Amino acid sequence: MPIKGVLFDFSGTLFRIESVRSWLAAACAARGVSVDEADFDRYARELEAACALPGGPGPQRVPEALAEDWASRDESAHRHRAAYTGLARQVALPDPGLYDALYERHRTPEAWCPYPDAAEVLGALAGSGVRIGVVSNIGWDLRPVFRAHGLDAFVDAYVLSFEHGIQKPDAQLFHTACTLLGQHPTDVVMVGDDRHADAGAAALGCEVRFVEHAPLAERPYGLRELGLVNEVA
Incomplete structure (x- = not known):
């Protein structure tokens, strides 16, 4: 699919x-x-x-x-x-x-810096018509971080745990995100670095792919190497 x-x-x-x-x-x-x-x-x-x-x-x-x-x-x-x-x-x-x-x-x-390939991957996905969401366990509004670094234009929906009173791996957060994107979970991939929290998306039928939580210099192409862009190009 x-x-x-x-x-x-x-x-x-x-x-x-x-x-x-x-x-x-x-x-x-x-x-x-x-x-x-x-x-x-x-x-x-x-x-x-x-x-x-x-x-x-x-x-x-x-x-x-x-x-x-x-x-x-x-x-x-x-x-x-x-x-x-x-x-x-x-x-x-x-x-x-x-x-x-x-x-x-x-x-x-x-206080935050995007990974070196973040803009490239998000831009290529958005340019191919893929809907993009951010699902984060967090206690504050991260939207200004995306705006300041020029990545907000690629994001269609934000689902932040503190705004919903639940946290990953609760499948409800991922369900909400898929609904906001207007996509069935089986057509959606979840990308994260936490094999417990982010794996919660699998309960809905999402494919889950992981990157390493590493310093910027040690992971310059981690997002690119997931192959997402090639699968929608």
């Missing part, structure tokens, strides 16, 4: 979050906080160890006080903020305002 629609995950699939050091430096600048190099290095290491950067690796063990918010973090904006600022608060930063500043920084377009 020809591909009529493609659903894409956001973080780790189409976009990559900045490094912990860049994230911390931007938050410090926003707050007017100056720290010496040794302290900055220590804060960055500790934030990375706490897995406090949204879009980065998740923690292997979640503090008990955060367990409830973490488990449902992508179902609401409040829980998402509470979970990630809670992880960051495990690190004793020099300014208490930095925890919120860090959270706000990760929601900005400047």
Whole structure:
């Protein structure tokens, strides 16, 4: 069957979050906080160890006080903020305002960069008449990130977990996306990097293809190599 629609995950699939050091430096600048190099290095290491950067690796063990918010973090904006600022608060930063500043920084377009082949693949699919959706487990509106990086014009529908109160792998999110695209799930491919969350689309009959959640330089052609463009050309 020809591909009529493609659903894409956001973080780790189409976009990559900045490094912990860049994230911390931007938050410090926003707050007017100056720290010496040794302290900055220590804060960055500790934030990375706490897995406090949204879009980065998740923690292997979640503090008990955060367990409830973490488990449902992508179902609401409040829980998402509470979970990630809670992880960051495990690190004793020099300014208490930095925890919120860090959270706000990760929601900005400047904190994200598209993978090198994202525009090429999205543009080719859209140009061939394929309907495109973004299905993301997230606690905030990512549409401004797509607009700022010039990718919004390729996207026909966004289905964001916090706007629906459910998170992947719940098949309802994928069903909603297929409905918005006007396509039957068996004509739609889901592309993601999480073999648990994104695999939920298979319950509807979608084909699921995976890319590696890797740094930009290590995955320049991961989307292109899925062969989607060749199948609709």
